[in-house]
Amino acid sequence: xxxxxxxxxxxGSNFAAIHDAISAGKLEAEIVAVISNRPDAxxxxxxxxxxxxxxxxxxxxxxNRAAHEAEVLRLLRDANPDFVVLAGYMRLLxxxxxxxxxxxxxxxHPSLLPSFPGVDAQAxxxxxxxxxxxxxxxxxxEGLDAGxxxxxxxxxxxxxxxxxxxxxxxxxxxxxxxxxALQKLSGRRYTIDGRRVLFS
Amino acid sequence: xxxxxxxxxxxGSNFAAIHDAISAGKLEAEIVAVISNRPDAxxxxxxxxxxxxxxxxxxxxxxNRAAHEAEVLRLLRDANPDFVVLAGYMRLLxxxxxxxxxxxxxxxHPSLLPSFPGVDAQAxxxxxxxxxxxxxxxxxxEGLDAGxxxxxxxxxxxxxxxxxxxxxxxxxxxxxxxxxALQKLSGRRYTIDGRRVLFS
Numbered sequence: 001x002x003x004x005x006x007x008x009x010x011x012g013s014n015f016a017a018i019h020d021a022i023s024a025g026k027l028e029a030e031i032v033a034v035i036s037n038r039p040d041a042x043x044x045x046x047x048x049x050x051x052x053x054x055x056x057x058x059x060x061x062x063x064n065r066a067a068h069e070a071e072v073l074r075l076l077r078d079a080n081p082d083f084v085v086l087a088g089y090m091r092l093l094x095x096x097x098x099x100x101x102x103x104x105x106x107x108x109h110p111s112l113l114p115s116f117p118g119v120d121a122q123a124x125x126x127x128x129x130x131x132x133x134x135x136x137x138x139x140x141x142e143g144l145d146a147g148x149x150x151x152x153x154x155x156x157x158x159x160x161x162x163x164x165x166x167x168x169x170x171x172x173x174x175x176x177x178x179x180x181a182l183q184k185l186s187g188r189r190y191t192i193d194g195r196r197v198l199f200s
Numbered sequence: 201x202x203x204x205x206x207x208x209x210x211x212g213s214n215f216a217a218i219h220d221a222i223s224a225g226k227l228e229a230e231i232v233a234v235i236s237n238r239p240d241a242x243x244x245x246x247x248x249x250x251x252x253x254x255x256x257x258x259x260x261x262x263x264n265r266a267a268h269e270a271e272v273l274r275l276l277r278d279a280n281p282d283f284v285v286l287a288g289y290m291r292l293l294x295x296x297x298x299x300x301x302x303x304x305x306x307x308x309h310p311s312l313l314p315s316f317p318g319v320d321a322q323a324x325x326x327x328x329x330x331x332x333x334x335x336x337x338x339x340x341x342e343g344l345d346a347g348x349x350x351x352x353x354x355x356x357x358x359x360x361x362x363x364x365x366x367x368x369x370x371x372x373x374x375x376x377x378x379x380x381a382l383q384k385l386s387g388r389r390y391t392i393d394g395r396r397v398l399f400s
Contacts, residue, residue, distance in 0.1 A: 129396035154354035196329035
Protein backbone atom coordinates (compact mmCIF):
# COMPACT_ATOMS: atom_id res chain seq x y z
CA UNK A 1 0.00 0.00 0.00
CA UNK A 2 1.73 3.18 -1.17
CA UNK A 3 0.97 6.56 0.35
CA UNK A 4 0.16 9.31 -2.16
CA UNK A 5 0.07 13.07 -1.69
CA UNK A 6 -1.82 14.82 -4.49
CA UNK A 7 -0.87 18.35 -5.56
CA UNK A 8 -3.39 20.10 -7.79
CA UNK A 9 -4.55 23.54 -8.90
CA UNK A 10 -7.83 22.80 -10.71
CA UNK A 11 -10.61 20.29 -10.85
CA GLY A 12 -8.19 17.41 -10.54
CA SER A 13 -9.60 14.94 -13.04
CA ASN A 14 -6.50 12.80 -12.61
CA PHE A 15 -6.97 12.95 -8.82
CA ALA A 16 -10.54 11.73 -9.33
CA ALA A 17 -9.31 8.89 -11.56
CA ILE A 18 -6.78 7.84 -8.92
CA HIS A 19 -9.45 7.97 -6.21
CA ASP A 20 -11.80 5.87 -8.34
CA ALA A 21 -9.10 3.27 -9.01
CA ILE A 22 -8.37 2.96 -5.28
CA SER A 23 -12.09 2.68 -4.48
CA ALA A 24 -12.52 0.01 -7.12
CA GLY A 25 -9.65 -2.01 -5.66
CA LYS A 26 -7.54 -1.54 -8.78
CA LEU A 27 -4.78 0.44 -7.09
CA GLU A 28 -3.16 -0.53 -3.80
CA ALA A 29 -2.65 3.00 -2.52
CA GLU A 30 -3.84 5.48 0.05
CA ILE A 31 -4.29 9.21 -0.54
CA VAL A 32 -2.78 10.78 2.57
CA ALA A 33 -3.07 14.44 1.56
CA VAL A 34 -4.53 16.66 -1.16
CA ILE A 35 -2.89 20.07 -1.44
CA SER A 36 -3.98 22.92 -3.71
CA ASN A 37 -2.31 26.27 -4.26
CA ARG A 38 -5.69 27.69 -5.26
CA PRO A 39 -8.56 28.04 -2.78
CA ASP A 40 -11.15 27.68 -5.54
CA ALA A 41 -9.78 24.45 -7.00
CA UNK A 42 -12.57 22.00 -7.74
CA UNK A 43 -10.28 19.21 -6.62
CA UNK A 44 -10.23 20.57 -3.06
CA UNK A 45 -14.01 20.63 -2.78
CA UNK A 46 -14.11 17.09 -4.12
CA UNK A 47 -11.43 15.86 -1.73
CA UNK A 48 -13.30 17.33 1.25
CA UNK A 49 -16.47 15.53 0.11
CA UNK A 50 -14.48 12.33 -0.07
CA UNK A 51 -13.09 12.81 3.42
CA UNK A 52 -9.44 13.28 2.49
CA UNK A 53 -7.06 15.56 4.36
CA UNK A 54 -7.36 18.59 2.08
CA UNK A 55 -5.17 21.66 2.36
CA UNK A 56 -5.20 24.97 0.58
CA UNK A 57 -1.80 26.62 0.52
CA UNK A 58 -2.58 29.76 -1.43
CA UNK A 59 0.60 30.95 -3.06
CA UNK A 60 -0.76 34.51 -3.06
CA UNK A 61 -0.73 34.46 0.75
CA UNK A 62 3.04 33.96 0.94
CA UNK A 63 5.81 36.50 0.53
CA ASN A 64 7.69 34.46 -2.06
CA ARG A 65 8.05 31.08 -3.72
CA ALA A 66 10.35 29.70 -1.04
CA ALA A 67 7.92 30.55 1.77
CA HIS A 68 5.02 28.96 -0.10
CA GLU A 69 7.01 25.86 -0.86
CA ALA A 70 8.20 25.56 2.75
CA GLU A 71 4.58 25.31 3.87
CA VAL A 72 3.80 22.66 1.23
CA LEU A 73 6.88 20.72 2.32
CA ARG A 74 5.82 20.97 5.96
CA LEU A 75 2.44 19.45 5.12
CA LEU A 76 4.13 16.75 3.10
CA ARG A 77 6.44 15.87 5.98
CA ASP A 78 3.40 15.43 8.19
CA ALA A 79 1.61 13.30 5.59
CA ASN A 80 4.73 11.23 4.91
CA PRO A 81 3.83 10.13 1.36
CA ASP A 82 5.80 7.62 -0.67
CA PHE A 83 5.01 9.63 -3.81
CA VAL A 84 4.05 13.22 -4.50
CA VAL A 85 1.58 13.06 -7.38
CA LEU A 86 1.26 16.22 -9.47
CA ALA A 87 -2.26 16.29 -10.91
CA GLY A 88 -2.60 19.57 -12.74
CA TYR A 89 -0.41 21.48 -10.26
CA MET A 90 0.41 24.77 -11.93
CA ARG A 91 3.44 25.75 -9.88
CA LEU A 92 7.07 25.12 -10.71
CA LEU A 93 8.97 23.16 -8.08
CA UNK A 94 12.32 24.41 -6.85
CA UNK A 95 15.44 22.29 -7.06
CA UNK A 96 15.43 21.76 -3.31
CA UNK A 97 11.81 20.51 -3.40
CA UNK A 98 12.72 18.09 -6.17
CA UNK A 99 15.80 16.96 -4.26
CA UNK A 100 13.73 16.33 -1.13
CA UNK A 101 11.56 13.86 -3.09
CA UNK A 102 14.06 12.69 -5.70
CA UNK A 103 12.41 10.15 -8.02
CA UNK A 104 9.29 10.26 -5.86
CA UNK A 105 7.46 13.13 -7.58
CA UNK A 106 5.31 12.09 -10.53
CA UNK A 107 3.75 14.23 -13.23
CA UNK A 108 1.66 13.64 -16.32
CA HIS A 109 2.23 15.55 -19.54
CA PRO A 110 -0.09 15.55 -22.59
CA SER A 111 2.44 14.51 -25.23
CA LEU A 112 4.77 11.64 -25.99
CA LEU A 113 7.87 13.16 -24.43
CA PRO A 114 10.52 14.14 -25.40
CA SER A 115 8.28 15.64 -28.12
CA PHE A 116 6.47 18.84 -27.12
CA PRO A 117 7.55 19.63 -23.57
CA GLY A 118 6.27 22.77 -21.90
CA VAL A 119 2.98 24.59 -22.25
CA ASP A 120 0.34 23.93 -24.91
CA ALA A 121 1.71 20.49 -25.77
CA GLN A 122 -1.42 19.56 -27.71
CA ALA A 123 -1.30 22.75 -29.78
CA UNK A 124 2.39 22.12 -30.43
CA UNK A 125 1.52 18.63 -31.67
CA UNK A 126 -1.20 19.94 -33.99
CA UNK A 127 1.09 22.62 -35.39
CA UNK A 128 3.90 20.13 -35.94
CA UNK A 129 1.57 17.85 -37.87
CA UNK A 130 2.29 14.63 -35.98
CA UNK A 131 -0.07 11.73 -36.65
CA UNK A 132 0.48 10.11 -33.24
CA UNK A 133 0.60 11.88 -29.90
CA UNK A 134 -0.28 10.78 -26.38
CA UNK A 135 0.63 11.28 -22.77
CA UNK A 136 3.58 10.60 -20.52
CA UNK A 137 3.78 9.88 -16.79
CA UNK A 138 7.26 10.69 -15.57
CA UNK A 139 9.32 11.45 -12.52
CA UNK A 140 10.01 15.12 -12.05
CA UNK A 141 13.57 16.32 -12.23
CA GLU A 142 15.10 19.77 -12.69
CA GLY A 143 14.47 19.79 -16.46
CA LEU A 144 11.28 20.86 -18.19
CA ASP A 145 9.11 17.72 -18.46
CA ALA A 146 12.37 15.84 -18.69
CA GLY A 147 12.51 13.24 -15.90
CA UNK A 148 12.59 9.44 -16.27
CA UNK A 149 9.50 8.06 -17.99
CA UNK A 150 7.22 5.58 -16.19
CA UNK A 151 4.33 5.07 -18.65
CA UNK A 152 3.37 6.42 -22.07
CA UNK A 153 0.20 5.92 -24.05
CA UNK A 154 -0.29 6.83 -27.70
CA UNK A 155 -3.36 8.28 -29.39
CA UNK A 156 -3.96 9.05 -33.06
CA UNK A 157 -4.05 12.64 -34.29
CA UNK A 158 -6.82 12.95 -36.88
CA UNK A 159 -6.90 15.31 -39.83
CA UNK A 160 -9.93 17.09 -38.42
CA UNK A 161 -8.38 17.63 -35.00
CA UNK A 162 -7.85 20.95 -33.33
CA UNK A 163 -6.24 21.52 -29.95
CA UNK A 164 -9.53 20.91 -28.16
CA UNK A 165 -10.43 17.59 -29.77
CA UNK A 166 -6.88 16.27 -29.42
CA UNK A 167 -6.74 17.37 -25.77
CA UNK A 168 -9.95 15.47 -25.05
CA UNK A 169 -8.64 12.30 -26.71
CA UNK A 170 -5.39 12.50 -24.76
CA UNK A 171 -7.16 13.24 -21.46
CA UNK A 172 -9.14 9.99 -21.81
CA UNK A 173 -5.83 8.15 -21.85
CA UNK A 174 -4.26 10.23 -19.09
CA UNK A 175 -6.50 8.80 -16.41
CA UNK A 176 -5.66 5.20 -17.20
CA UNK A 177 -2.01 6.02 -17.75
CA UNK A 178 -1.62 7.71 -14.37
CA UNK A 179 -3.35 4.82 -12.57
CA UNK A 180 -1.20 2.33 -14.47
CA ALA A 181 1.97 4.21 -13.52
CA LEU A 182 1.03 4.26 -9.84
CA GLN A 183 0.08 0.58 -9.98
CA LYS A 184 3.55 -0.16 -11.32
CA LEU A 185 5.20 1.97 -8.66
CA SER A 186 3.07 0.36 -5.95
CA GLY A 187 4.78 -2.93 -6.66
CA ARG A 188 8.00 -1.18 -5.55
CA ARG A 189 10.01 -3.46 -7.81
CA TYR A 190 11.67 -1.05 -10.19
CA THR A 191 15.06 0.38 -10.86
CA ILE A 192 16.10 3.60 -12.54
CA ASP A 193 18.99 2.88 -14.89
CA GLY A 194 20.18 6.15 -16.39
CA ARG A 195 16.93 7.54 -17.77
CA ARG A 196 15.19 4.16 -17.99
CA VAL A 197 12.58 3.12 -15.43
CA LEU A 198 12.65 -0.68 -15.50
CA PHE A 199 10.15 -2.91 -13.73
CA SER A 200 10.79 -6.48 -12.63
CA UNK B 201 -1.57 5.19 -60.65
CA UNK B 202 1.39 7.05 -59.16
CA UNK B 203 4.91 6.63 -60.51
CA UNK B 204 7.55 5.84 -57.88
CA UNK B 205 11.33 6.04 -58.08
CA UNK B 206 13.03 4.12 -55.28
CA UNK B 207 16.42 5.22 -53.94
CA UNK B 208 18.21 2.71 -51.75
CA UNK B 209 21.64 1.71 -50.47
CA UNK B 210 21.02 -1.72 -48.92
CA UNK B 211 18.73 -4.69 -49.10
CA GLY B 212 15.70 -2.47 -49.47
CA SER B 213 13.18 -4.20 -47.23
CA ASN B 214 10.86 -1.23 -47.62
CA PHE B 215 11.27 -1.45 -51.40
CA ALA B 216 10.29 -5.12 -51.21
CA ALA B 217 7.24 -4.24 -49.11
CA ILE B 218 6.17 -1.62 -51.65
CA HIS B 219 6.67 -4.07 -54.49
CA ASP B 220 4.62 -6.71 -52.67
CA ALA B 221 1.80 -4.24 -52.01
CA ILE B 222 1.66 -3.30 -55.70
CA SER B 223 1.72 -6.96 -56.75
CA ALA B 224 -1.08 -7.76 -54.32
CA GLY B 225 -3.21 -4.96 -55.75
CA LYS B 226 -3.09 -3.02 -52.48
CA LEU B 227 -1.21 -0.03 -53.85
CA GLU B 228 -2.10 1.75 -57.10
CA ALA B 229 1.45 2.57 -58.09
CA GLU B 230 4.18 1.73 -60.56
CA ILE B 231 7.87 1.50 -59.74
CA VAL B 232 9.53 3.32 -62.65
CA ALA B 233 13.13 3.23 -61.40
CA VAL B 234 15.29 1.76 -58.66
CA ILE B 235 18.54 3.59 -58.03
CA SER B 236 21.31 2.56 -55.64
CA ASN B 237 24.49 4.41 -54.75
CA ARG B 238 26.09 1.09 -53.85
CA PRO B 239 26.81 -1.57 -56.47
CA ASP B 240 26.48 -4.37 -53.89
CA ALA B 241 23.05 -3.32 -52.60
CA UNK B 242 20.79 -6.32 -52.21
CA UNK B 243 17.90 -4.17 -53.37
CA UNK B 244 19.48 -3.80 -56.82
CA UNK B 245 19.84 -7.54 -57.32
CA UNK B 246 16.24 -7.97 -56.22
CA UNK B 247 14.97 -5.21 -58.52
CA UNK B 248 16.77 -6.78 -61.50
CA UNK B 249 15.14 -10.14 -60.71
CA UNK B 250 11.79 -8.40 -60.62
CA UNK B 251 12.40 -6.75 -63.98
CA UNK B 252 12.53 -3.15 -62.80
CA UNK B 253 14.73 -0.48 -64.36
CA UNK B 254 17.63 -0.74 -61.89
CA UNK B 255 20.53 1.68 -61.84
CA UNK B 256 23.73 1.77 -59.83
CA UNK B 257 25.10 5.27 -59.46
CA UNK B 258 28.16 4.57 -57.34
CA UNK B 259 29.01 7.73 -55.43
CA UNK B 260 32.65 6.62 -55.27
CA UNK B 261 32.85 6.89 -59.04
CA UNK B 262 32.10 10.62 -59.05
CA UNK B 263 34.38 13.54 -58.28
CA ASN B 264 32.03 15.08 -55.74
CA ARG B 265 28.54 15.09 -54.31
CA ALA B 266 27.17 17.46 -56.94
CA ALA B 267 28.37 15.30 -59.83
CA HIS B 268 26.89 12.18 -58.26
CA GLU B 269 23.60 13.90 -57.60
CA ALA B 270 23.47 15.28 -61.14
CA GLU B 271 23.54 11.74 -62.50
CA VAL B 272 20.80 10.61 -60.11
CA LEU B 273 18.70 13.61 -61.14
CA ARG B 274 19.27 12.81 -64.82
CA LEU B 275 17.95 9.27 -64.29
CA LEU B 276 14.99 10.65 -62.35
CA ARG B 277 14.14 13.07 -65.15
CA ASP B 278 14.07 10.14 -67.57
CA ALA B 279 11.92 8.06 -65.23
CA ASN B 280 9.57 10.97 -64.50
CA PRO B 281 8.32 9.79 -61.09
CA ASP B 282 5.55 11.44 -59.12
CA PHE B 283 7.39 10.60 -55.92
CA VAL B 284 11.01 9.85 -55.06
CA VAL B 285 10.86 7.19 -52.35
CA LEU B 286 13.89 6.94 -50.06
CA ALA B 287 14.12 3.36 -48.84
CA GLY B 288 17.30 3.13 -46.81
CA TYR B 289 19.19 5.60 -49.01
CA MET B 290 22.30 6.52 -47.05
CA ARG B 291 23.18 9.76 -48.85
CA LEU B 292 22.23 13.27 -47.84
CA LEU B 293 20.32 15.19 -50.49
CA UNK B 294 21.39 18.71 -51.43
CA UNK B 295 19.02 21.65 -51.17
CA UNK B 296 18.74 21.85 -54.95
CA UNK B 297 17.76 18.15 -55.16
CA UNK B 298 15.11 18.71 -52.52
CA UNK B 299 13.88 21.81 -54.31
CA UNK B 300 13.60 19.91 -57.61
CA UNK B 301 11.19 17.46 -55.95
CA UNK B 302 9.67 19.70 -53.25
CA UNK B 303 7.11 17.72 -51.22
CA UNK B 304 7.59 14.77 -53.57
CA UNK B 305 10.47 13.03 -51.78
CA UNK B 306 9.41 10.61 -49.04
CA UNK B 307 11.49 9.05 -46.31
CA UNK B 308 10.87 6.71 -43.40
CA HIS B 309 12.53 7.20 -40.04
CA PRO B 310 12.53 4.70 -37.15
CA SER B 311 11.15 6.98 -34.44
CA LEU B 312 8.07 9.04 -33.72
CA LEU B 313 9.45 12.34 -34.98
CA PRO B 314 10.16 14.98 -33.78
CA SER B 315 11.67 12.69 -31.12
CA PHE B 316 15.03 11.16 -32.01
CA PRO B 317 15.96 12.52 -35.44
CA GLY B 318 19.28 11.57 -36.97
CA VAL B 319 21.30 8.40 -36.70
CA ASP B 320 20.69 5.56 -34.26
CA ALA B 321 17.12 6.62 -33.53
CA GLN B 322 16.31 3.31 -31.87
CA ALA B 323 19.35 3.53 -29.57
CA UNK B 324 18.41 7.12 -28.76
CA UNK B 325 14.92 5.93 -27.81
CA UNK B 326 16.29 3.17 -25.56
CA UNK B 327 18.71 5.54 -23.85
CA UNK B 328 15.99 8.14 -23.29
CA UNK B 329 13.77 5.53 -21.66
CA UNK B 330 10.62 6.14 -23.70
CA UNK B 331 7.86 3.54 -23.39
CA UNK B 332 6.43 4.21 -26.85
CA UNK B 333 8.38 4.66 -30.07
CA UNK B 334 7.55 3.93 -33.68
CA UNK B 335 8.19 5.12 -37.20
CA UNK B 336 7.44 8.16 -39.31
CA UNK B 337 6.93 8.53 -43.06
CA UNK B 338 7.56 12.14 -43.98
CA UNK B 339 8.34 14.44 -46.85
CA UNK B 340 11.99 15.41 -47.04
CA UNK B 341 12.91 19.04 -46.55
CA GLU B 342 16.19 20.76 -45.77
CA GLY B 343 16.03 19.89 -42.05
CA LEU B 344 17.24 16.67 -40.46
CA ASP B 345 14.24 14.27 -40.53
CA ALA B 346 12.13 17.39 -40.23
CA GLY B 347 9.69 17.53 -43.18
CA UNK B 348 5.90 17.31 -43.05
CA UNK B 349 4.65 14.01 -41.62
CA UNK B 350 2.46 11.70 -43.71
CA UNK B 351 2.01 8.63 -41.48
CA UNK B 352 3.21 7.55 -38.05
CA UNK B 353 2.82 4.23 -36.29
CA UNK B 354 3.55 3.58 -32.63
CA UNK B 355 5.11 0.49 -31.04
CA UNK B 356 5.72 -0.29 -27.37
CA UNK B 357 9.22 -0.21 -25.93
CA UNK B 358 9.57 -3.10 -23.49
CA UNK B 359 11.76 -3.20 -20.41
CA UNK B 360 13.84 -6.01 -21.87
CA UNK B 361 14.45 -4.21 -25.16
CA UNK B 362 17.81 -3.35 -26.58
CA UNK B 363 18.48 -1.48 -29.80
CA UNK B 364 18.22 -4.69 -31.83
CA UNK B 365 14.87 -5.92 -30.50
CA UNK B 366 13.32 -2.46 -30.71
CA UNK B 367 14.62 -2.00 -34.26
CA UNK B 368 13.01 -5.29 -35.30
CA UNK B 369 9.66 -4.32 -33.78
CA UNK B 370 9.73 -0.94 -35.50
CA UNK B 371 10.80 -2.44 -38.84
CA UNK B 372 7.70 -4.66 -38.84
CA UNK B 373 5.62 -1.48 -38.70
CA UNK B 374 7.74 0.41 -41.22
CA UNK B 375 6.65 -1.75 -44.12
CA UNK B 376 2.95 -1.21 -43.53
CA UNK B 377 3.46 2.45 -42.69
CA UNK B 378 5.31 3.16 -45.93
CA UNK B 379 2.69 1.37 -48.01
CA UNK B 380 -0.08 3.21 -46.16
CA ALA B 381 1.62 6.55 -46.79
CA LEU B 382 1.98 5.85 -50.51
CA GLN B 383 -1.64 4.66 -50.68
CA LYS B 384 -2.71 7.97 -49.18
CA LEU B 385 -0.53 9.93 -51.58
CA SER B 386 -1.81 7.88 -54.52
CA GLY B 387 -5.26 9.32 -53.93
CA ARG B 388 -3.67 12.69 -54.74
CA ARG B 389 -6.21 14.39 -52.49
CA TYR B 390 -4.10 16.05 -49.87
CA THR B 391 -2.98 19.49 -48.88
CA ILE B 392 0.05 20.64 -46.93
CA ASP B 393 -1.03 23.32 -44.46
CA GLY B 394 2.03 24.63 -42.68
CA ARG B 395 3.58 21.41 -41.41
CA ARG B 396 0.33 19.42 -41.53
CA VAL B 397 -0.36 16.93 -44.31
CA LEU B 398 -4.15 16.70 -44.48
CA PHE B 399 -6.08 14.18 -46.57
CA SER B 400 -9.59 14.64 -47.86
